[in-house]
Amino acid sequence: MVSRYDVASGLLTLEHPAGRLVADLGSAQDRAAVEDYFATLLADTLEGDRPRLVTGSDGHRFTDVAVVSTEMMRAVSIINMASVRDLQERLGTHVHHLRFRANIYVDDVDAWSELDWVGREIHLGKVRAEVLVPTARCAATTVNPRTGKRDIRIPKELQAHYGHINCGVYVAIRSDGMIRTGDSVTLGDI
Template identity: 25%
Template sequence: MEAVVRGVGFSPVKGMRHLALDHVYLDRLGAVGDRAFCVVDPAARRVLRTVQHPSLMTITAQPYDDQLALTLPSGERAEGPATASGETITCDYWGRQVALSLTAGPHAELISRRLGHDERLARAPRGGVVFGDPVTIVTTASLEAMGADAARFRATLLVETDEPWVEESWLGREVEVGDATLRIGGPVPRCAVIDHHPETGEKDSRLLKDLVRARPTNKAGEPMFGVYATVDRPGRVAVTR
């Protein structure tokens, strides 16, 4: 099956603004550059979760020329090489211990001012701060059925469909997207992050409750929306215009 891709994106720093991009390159571990960094609470030895720190979404992270720029809505900016400081830390990420490399540079100061407490920027191993399979997909028909904005779901790919929820029938199928081939996995459980505006971080929606009423839920009561995927054949995936 070949899919028409209407959107691609990721965030270079876990939890920060989800970037809408023209294209991504998918390898066996997902979109190259996706969640290459994360923000950690060094005292608690914990990776910050977006659902607990939605103000992370107000920070835009842009990698360029081996450097990283972080920008606040005010225009305040911290940029420079996010080089290893030589310090390592093992942090909890959803019950899993992940070894991270703390970085030097101006980024931590800007993040700490924004969040109101001392944090550090850390480089993560590929897939280290990813929950579930490395690629997530949402579809146009399912979004339309819920009256929802794709940006709230922070998916790797937005795929065009005519029938809502048809993606849930793709389990185990191969889907071609651009030059890549994906293997479709199970549905994606959703949390309260989707109730927060994807740019301001403010809670401005009751979308999670709407999904709970309309969609199947898992044992934790989380509603399903979109599907996971793994990469069978790496390749470039661009938005179809």
């Protein structure tokens, strides 16, 4: 399953070998089509429950850290590709970066250096961000994004190899701007 959401148009695109759907989430009819799409894909596993597409009220976002604070609800997650590669080397197996479900993937910084950025400002190209907290990894990272099967116990492996369960950081965006592929990542001070 590949999904894309275009904020400007409100269009959600879902692609699966069984079919493709483009839906306007502002339309009740299209929201029902999304529910039908998942009901068809998951027919063998639903046991009578029909999928429902839900939305948050008053700008609420359904994020892993939304319960912490309004600021954390709007936080952006960053994964350092060097950290993922280091974890791969320690485990002796491929670890797909998509299992960490980040908003932004960075490269060309030292492995695990992102954990030292907490409380500091970083620049993603021309966009300023404040690094809020490390990202503690949960059981969702045990699922291989290619197969949908649990295959690596990421939190347990992080604890065993590094003494913590963190991989990546959450940041608060502090300036307007566009972040583009290839933009540099530099440290600043708050």
